[in-house]
Amino acid sequence: MSRYSSxxxxxLHDVVAFRIVSGGEQESNTRxxxxxxxxxxxxATVLGWWAVTAYDWHPFxxxxxxxxxxxxxxxxxxxxxxxxxxxxxxxxxxxxxDRDRGQxxxxxxxxxxxxxxxxWLAVTTILSIVVIITPGFSGLDELRxxxxxxxxxxxxxxxWSWEYTYAESGVQTRGTLMVPIDTRxxxxxxxxxxxxxxxxxxxxxxxxxxxxxxxxxxVTAEKLGTFESADELRVQCAELCGVGHARMWxxxxxxxxxxxxxxxxxxxx
Amino acid sequence: xxxxxxxxxxxxxxxxxxALLMTIRVATGARAWEVESVSAGAWMFALIGWLLAxxxxxxxxREWFGLELVPYTTTGWRRYLDFDTDHxxxxxxxxxxxxxxxxxxxxxxxxxxxxxxxxxxxxxDSGRYNAIMSLHGTMMVFVAVAATVGAFGNFVVPIxxxxxxxxxxxxxxxxxxxxxxxxxxxxxxxxxxxxxTGWTGYAPLSVESDVGGLFFNLAFFTLGLSSIIGALNIIxxxxxxxxxxxxxxxxxxxxxxxxxxxxxxxxxxxxxxxAMLMVVLDRTAxxxxxxxxxxxxxxxxxxxxWFYSHPAVYIMILPAFGITLEIISHFSRKxxxxxxxAVGGLLGxxxxxxxxxxxxxxxxxxxEALRKPFLASTELISIPTGxxxxxxxxxxxxxxxxxxxxxxxxxxxxxNFLIGGITGVFLxxxxxxxxxxxxxxxxxxxxxxxxxxxxxxxxxxIYYWFPKMTGRMMNDRxxxxxxxxxxxxxxxxxxxxFIVGLQGMNRRVxxxxxxxxGTNRVISMAGFFLGTSFVVxxxxxxxxxxxxxxxxxxxxxxxxxxxxxPSPPPHENFEVPPIILADPYGxxxxxxDHADLGIGTLPKIQETVEA
Numbered sequence: 001m002s003r004y005s006s007x008x009x010x011x012l013h014d015v016v017a018f019r020i021v022s023g024g025e026q027e028s029n030t031r032x033x034x035x036x037x038x039x040x041x042x043x044a045t046v047l048g049w050w051a052v053t054a055y056d057w058h059p060f061x062x063x064x065x066x067x068x069x070x071x072x073x074x075x076x077x078x079x080x081x082x083x084x085x086x087x088x089x090x091x092x093x094x095x096x097x098d099r100d101r102g103q104x105x106x107x108x109x110x111x112x113x114x115x116x117x118x119x120w121l122a123v124t125t126i127l128s129i130v131v132i133i134t135p136g137f138s139g140l141d142e143l144r145x146x147x148x149x150x151x152x153x154x155x156x157x158x159x160w161s162w163e164y165t166y167a168e169s170g171v172q173t174r175g176t177l178m179v180p181i182d183t184r185x186x187x188x189x190x191x192x193x194x195x196x197x198x199x200x201x202x203x204x205x206x207x208x209x210x211x212x213x214x215x216x217x218x219v220t221a222e223k224l225g226t227f228e229s230a231d232e233l234r235v236q237c238a239e240l241c242g243v244g245h246a247r248m249w250x251x252x253x254x255x256x257x258x259x260x261x262x263x264x265x266x267x268x269x
Numbered sequence: 270x271x272x273x274x275x276x277x278x279x280x281x282x283x284x285x286x287x288a289l290l291m292t293i294r295v296a297t298g299a300r301a302w303e304v305e306s307v308s309a310g311a312w313m314f315a316l317i318g319w320l321l322a323x324x325x326x327x328x329x330x331r332e333w334f335g336l337e338l339v340p341y342t343t344t345g346w347r348r349y350l351d352f353d354t355d356h357x358x359x360x361x362x363x364x365x366x367x368x369x370x371x372x373x374x375x376x377x378x379x380x381x382x383x384x385x386x387x388x389x390x391x392x393x394d395s396g397r398y399n400a401i402m403s404l405h406g407t408m409m410v411f412v413a414v415a416a417t418v419g420a421f422g423n424f425v426v427p428i429x430x431x432x433x434x435x436x437x438x439x440x441x442x443x444x445x446x447x448x449x450x451x452x453x454x455x456x457x458x459x460x461x462x463x464x465x466t467g468w469t470g471y472a473p474l475s476v477e478s479d480v481g482g483l484f485f486n487l488a489f490f491t492l493g494l495s496s497i498i499g500a501l502n503i504i505x506x507x508x509x510x511x512x513x514x515x516x517x518x519x520x521x522x523x524x525x526x527x528x529x530x531x532x533x534x535x536x537x538x539x540x541x542x543x544a545m546l547m548v549v550l551d552r553t554a555x556x557x558x559x560x561x562x563x564x565x566x567x568x569x570x571x572x573x574x575w576f577y578s579h580p581a582v583y584i585m586i587l588p589a590f591g592i593t594l595e596i597i598s599h600f601s602r603k604x605x606x607x608x609x610x611a612v613g614g615l616l617g618x619x620x621x622x623x624x625x626x627x628x629x630x631x632x633x634x635x636x637e638a639l640r641k642p643f644l645a646s647t648e649l650i651s652i653p654t655g656x657x658x659x660x661x662x663x664x665x666x667x668x669x670x671x672x673x674x675x676x677x678x679x680x681x682x683x684x685n686f687l688i689g690g691i692t693g694v695f696l697x698x699x700x701x702x703x704x705x706x707x708x709x710x711x712x713x714x715x716x717x718x719x720x721x722x723x724x725x726x727x728x729x730x731i732y733y734w735f736p737k738m739t740g741r742m743m744n745d746r747x748x749x750x751x752x753x754x755x756x757x758x759x760x761x762x763x764x765x766x767f768i769v770g771l772q773g774m775n776r777r778v779x780x781x782x783x784x785x786x787g788t789n790r791v792i793s794m795a796g797f798f799l800g801t802s803f804v805v806x807x808x809x810x811x812x813x814x815x816x817x818x819x820x821x822x823x824x825x826x827x828x829x830x831x832x833x834x835p836s837p838p839p840h841e842n843f844e845v846p847p848i849i850l851a852d853p854y855g856x857x858x859x860x861x862d863h864a865d866l867g868i869g870t871l872p873k874i875q876e877t878v879e880a
Contacts, residue, residue, distance in 0.1 A: 059772050065700075072700045080691045087687055090662050091680070100602065100669035107603035107668040109857035116663060117607055124655040131694060132645045139700035140640060194474040195567055197632065197707060201773035204704040206632045210568065211473065212561020215634035231773075231782045238632075238707040238775045240467050241474060243396045246778035 033093070041082075041089045048081035060230040062202040062223040062254060068142045069204040072135035079131065149186035149218060153179075155235075157189070157196035157209035160244030162235055171267045176251040177235055180260035181221050189215045197239035200252055202232035208239055227251030271351055272449075275323030279450070282318020286311030305483050306553040312487050316450055323446050324352020329439050352446060354438035357838065359445050360424025361738060364731070366448055367416035371724075372807070374408035375800055377401045382796040385789050388781050398779035400463030400481070407468040407485060408455065411492055413585040413723045415499075418534070419445070421588070421730050422503050422527040424738060428831040429521050431512025431849060431864070433841040436505040440498055447495035451488045458484035467777055469578070470544075472559035472570035476551045483552060486545040493542040500534035503527060512830075512864070514849030521829050521853050522598075522611055526591020529615045533580045533587075533622065541577035544570060571633055575626035583622045585719050586686070587615060589726020590657050593679040596733055597664050599827040600676040604854040606663030610656045617653025625650060631699050632706045640699050647697035654690060658683070673825065674748040678729030681756050685721025689714060692767065707777075710770030716763045728755075728806075735813070736820030740837045743817060747809040751802055758799030765792050828863045829853040843867075 057077070058070045098107070152167035165172045167188075179185055189198045191209035198217070199206040202225070207217040227233050228251075237248035255263065290310045291301045321330060327339040343351045348358050349365070380401050384393045393401065427435055435441045458464060464482035466475045470489075475482055507528045511520070520528075547570070550556040557563040559570050598605040605611060627635060627643040661683055670676070692714040696702050705711060735743050769788050774781050781789070823832040830853070834842055845867035855861025 057771055069700045069704050072698055073695065076695050076698060076701065080694070084687060084691060087658060087662060087683075091665055091683065094662075094665040094668065095670060095672075095680075098601070098665065098668045098670050100671045103669065105602065105669055106857035107601060109604055109855065109861075110606065110663075110667065111604045111854075112607045112610075113663065117610060117659065120655065120659045121652070124652050128648050128651055131698065132648045135700065136644050136648065136698050137641060139698065140644070143700055143703075144637075194477065195471055199707070199775070201704070204700075206703050206706060208632055208634045210561075210634045212565075212567065213634060231784060236773075236775055240399070240465075240471070240777040242465055243394075243399065245399075246395060246775075246780040 033097070037089055037093050040093065041086055044085035044089055045082045048085050049078065052077045052081060060202050060225070060232045061204065062221055062225055062230075062233065063204065064220040064222055065143060065218075066202065066204040067222075068139055072139045075135050076131065079127065083127070143218075146184055146220070147218070148184065150184045151180065152186045152188060153177075155187050155189045155198055155209065157191040157198065157237065157241075157248075159193050159242055160237070160248040162198075162237075162248070162250050166264065169264050169268050171264055173267070174250070176227070176253050178253050178255060178260060178263050179219075179221050180257045181224055181254050183257065183260075184218065184220050186216055186218050189217070194241050195239050196237045196241050196248065199236045199238040200232075200234065201236065202230060202234075202252070206238055221254040224254050224256070226253045271323050275319045275446070275449075278322020279315045279319035279453075281322075283311045283315035285318070286314025289314075303553075304480055308480075309483060309487065309549050309553045312454075316447070316491065319450055320443060320446060325443060325446075328352055328354075352442050354434075354442045355840065356423045356427050356435045356438065356441060357738070359441050360420050360422075362445050363416065363419030363423060363448075364421075364738075366445075366452075367412050367419065368810075370408050370452065371412045371416070372803065374405050374412065375803065377405035377408070379797060379800050381405060382793040384779055385781075386793045387789075388783050388786055390779055393779060395779045396465065397463075399465035399467075399777070400459070402777060403464055403467050403485070404455065404459055407489070409719070410468050410581075410585075411451065413719050414581055415448075415492065415496060417588040417592070417723070417727050417730060418503070418527060418530055418584075419448075419499065420727075421523075421592070421734060422499075422531070425734060425831055426503065426524050426527050427506060427510070428834065428838060428842050429524050429829055430507060430510060430515055431830055431843065431847040432506065432510035433843065433846075435502050436510055437502050441502050444495045444498040444502065447491055447498070451492045451495070454484045454488035454491060458482070458488065469574065470548065471574075472548055472551065472567055475548050475570075476559060483549065486549050486552075490542050490545045490549075493538045493545070496534045496538045497542075500531035500538070503531040504535060507531075512847050512849050514864075516849075518609070518612075519849055519852040521595060522605055522608070522615075523588075523591040523595040525612050525615055526587045526594075529619045530584050530587045533584050533619055536623075537577045537580040537584075539577075540573055541581070544573040544577070547573070568630075568633060568635060571630055572627070572635075575629045579626040579629065580622045582718065583618055585723040586726075587618065589682055589686075589723045589729075590615065592726045592730045592733070593682045594657065594660055594664070595829070596675045596679040596729055597661050598854050598856070599825060599829075600671045600673060600679070601664050601668030602671070602856045603664050603668040604852075604856055604858070605660060606666070607656070607660045608852065608854065611660035614653040614656030614660070617656065618650060621646065621650045621653065628697055628702075631702050644697060644699050648694060651690065651694060658687075674743070674745065674752065675729050675733035675825070677749070677752045677756075678725055678732060681752070682722055682725045682729065685717050685725060685759070688764075689717030689721055692717065705770060707775055708770040709766045709774045709776055712776050713763045713766035713770060716766070721759060721763070725755075725759075731810075733825070734831075735810075736824050737831055737836050737838070739814050739817070740820055741813055741817030742820045742824065743813040744809050747805055751805040751809065754802035754805060755799065758795055758802050761795035762792055762799050765795075827853075828855065830864055833864065833866055 061070055154165040154167055156163040161174055163174050164177050189207055189209045191211045193211060196209040197206055198209055203219045205217050205219050207215045225233050233252040234249050235252060237245055287307050290307050295301050328341055331338050349362055384391055384398055458481040462479050462481045464478045464485050466478055466482060507524060547558045551558050557565045559565045559567050594605060594611055624646045627639055628647045631640055696705060696714060732743060732748060765788050769785050772785060774785050820836045822835050830847060847864045847866045849864050850862050853863040
C-alpha cells in the first residue's frame, strides 16, 4: 500500500553517512546552504520591497490623518516583506532540496540549534517592540497631537441616516457633510438607537456612534473634493445596524473656508 | 431510533417547560403566551428532555435511581446514531456532524458571493442577505471552534497518550449529543426569519432583533455548554490517563495543542454563555443590561463577548498548529525542532490570549487610554506565534520531506497563516485599524486565519487520520486535485478581499460602491471555484470510506502510538497498556523507540525498564 516502510523510526544509511561525514565537509555543506538561502532571501526581499512600494495600496486620502495612517501602513508593509520572504525562502529551499525522493530514509536527528533559536527569539522580540513603538505608539500620539478644535460638528446616527449639527451656528443637515479645508474639526458622535459607526474613508477616521455616550474623533481635511469626485469622500456607517446599513451614507464635501462660511450663512438664513 | 425518541423527549420537555412558565406568568399577572419569554425558558427543559430520551436515561441516569441500566446492544453503523460512549465513535460523530454544518455554511457563502457579484440588490435584499451572512458566520464559527477538537481530540488524543478511552466516556457522549439541539435551534432561527446581527450579535441591535435572534442566542449558549463539558473531559483525560512513562515532555505536540485549547475553552466559554444569557434576559425579562436609557451599557456586551471570542480565535487555530507541527515532523522524518519552544509557544499564546480582547474595540468608543496597552499586548503575541513557525521551519530544514496529502495541507496552513498573521500585525496597529476596522480587510484577515489556518488544519487532520478512523485509504489522486483546487481557490478568493477592504468596502453589506464591481466579480468567481472543490472532497471522502483500499496499521510510517495499533483500532485501543520510553520524534536516532507495546516488539527494552 504505502511507498514507505511502516517500521517506525528506521535509521538508514544516509543518516549514518551524515554522522560519519567529517566535521569540515558538513560545515562547508551547511555554509553553502546558508549562502544560497541568504542570497535568495535578499533577492526576494528587494523584489518584495519594489513590489509593495510600486503598488498603490491606498484609496484617495484627503486629510492629515490619512497621511499618518497611510505612512503607518507603508512602514508595516516594508517591515513585513523581509519576514514573509525569510519564512517562504527557508521553507521553499527545504521543499526543493530536502525531499525524500523514494529513498525511504530519516533525516538527521537535529533536535534544536541554540544559535538559530536565540537569533529567532531575539529578532521576533525586537520586531514586536519596534512595531509597538513605531508606527504604533508614535502614530497614536500623532493622531492626538492637536486636541483643540476650530470647529465642532455634532453627528447623530439614527437608523438609517446621519444628521449633522454645526455646534456654533446651529445649522443642521441630513444631506452632504460640508467641511472647510485646513481646519481642525471635532466630531461629537452619538446614536439614538443601535450602534453605528461614523466612517469617512478618505479621511481614515472611524468612530462608533454608541447610544448613551458621546464619542469623539478629530480630523483636518487637506484636499478639496466632493463625493462626485471621489467616492471615498462619504460618511459610511461601518457597524452593522440592520437592514438599511449598507445604504446609511451621505457625501462629504471639502470646501475652502470662504465657501464654507458662505454655505453656513446661507443655510442659517 | 433513539434520535426519534430524543426529539419526542425534547418536545415533551418543551411543553412541560412552557406549561410551567405560562403558569408562573399567569400567576404574576402577565399574559400567558409570549413566544420569546416562554421559549427561552422552555428551551432548557427541552434540552434536558432531549438528552434524557436520546440515551442518558437508558444508559446512565437509571442507576441514579437504583434501576438497572438498559444493556447497550447497538452494533455496526447504527452505533454512530446512538448514545455510544466509545471515544472513537464519538470522534467520528463529531466529524460528520461538523462537516455537514461546514458544507451548509459554505452554501450560504455561495449565496452571499452571488449577491455581491454586482452592486445593488440582485438576488437577496439586504434583510435576507444579513440573515444569510449571520448564519454563515455563526455556523462557521461553531465548526471552527468545535470540529477539530471534537473529532480528533476525541478520536486520536486518547490513543496518542496510550489510554483506552476518555476519562468520562458518558460525559463525552453527552457533550456530543448537545450538538444536534444547536443545529435545531439554528434551523428554527432560520425558519422564523433569521437574525440580522452577524455572529457577533452586538447589543442593542441583538436585543431588538426578531425571534430568530433568540434562537441564535440559545444555539450559542448550548454549544458553549457542550464545549465546556468536552474541554473538562479532555483536560482530565490528558492529566490523569497518560500511559506509564508518558511524561509532559514526551507528549505529542498535537496532544499539547488540544490540551491547551481545552484549557482556553474551559476558562472562557462561560463568558460567551453569559453574553448570550444577558441578551436573552434583556429580550425576555426586560433586564436592560445593555439599554443606556435605563442605565445599561452597550459596550459592556462587547467586552464580555470579546473576552471569550478573542481566546476563541486561538481555540480555532491552536489545534491546527498542533496538527501542522505533528505532520511536519512525521513527513520530514526529523524530530520536531525545538519541541520545548513549540510547547512554550502554545502556552505563551494561551496565556497572552487573555489580554488582547479589546483590540476588537479600538473604534468602539472605549476609553482612549486603553488603546496603547491593547496595541502592545496584541503585537507581543506574535512572539509565541513565531515560536510555532520556528519549530516548523527548523523541522523542515535538512529533512527528508515527503509531500503526501497531509503534508501539503500542513504546509498550506503555514503559508496561509503567515499572511493571516502578518495582516494581524497591521490590524493591531491602531492608526491602521481605525481605517480598516469593519472593512473587507478584516474579512480577508479572519478568513486567512480561520479558514486558511484552522480549516486547512482540519483537512490536514482528515487526510492524515482518515486511514486510522475508517481502515481505508483515501484516493491520493483525488485528494491532490482537491488540495490544489482548494488552495488556489482560497487564495484567489481572499487575497483580493484585502484590496477591496483597503479601497473602502465595508463588511456586512449587500451593496457597495460601483468602482469595486470588477474586483468583487473576481472574488465571487474564485469563491464559486473554491466551493466546488469540496465536491471532489466529498466524493473522495464517501467513496473511499465505502470502497477505498484497505489501510495498513501505519501507512505513513509515523511513530506516534495511534499508528502502532490496527486501523481502525480495536475497542479500548491496546492489548496491554503501552509503556512510553521516549518522545515520538526520534527520527534518525538509531536506538530510539517511542513505546513498548508489550506485545513482544521490544522485549529487551522492556527488561531494562523493569530492571
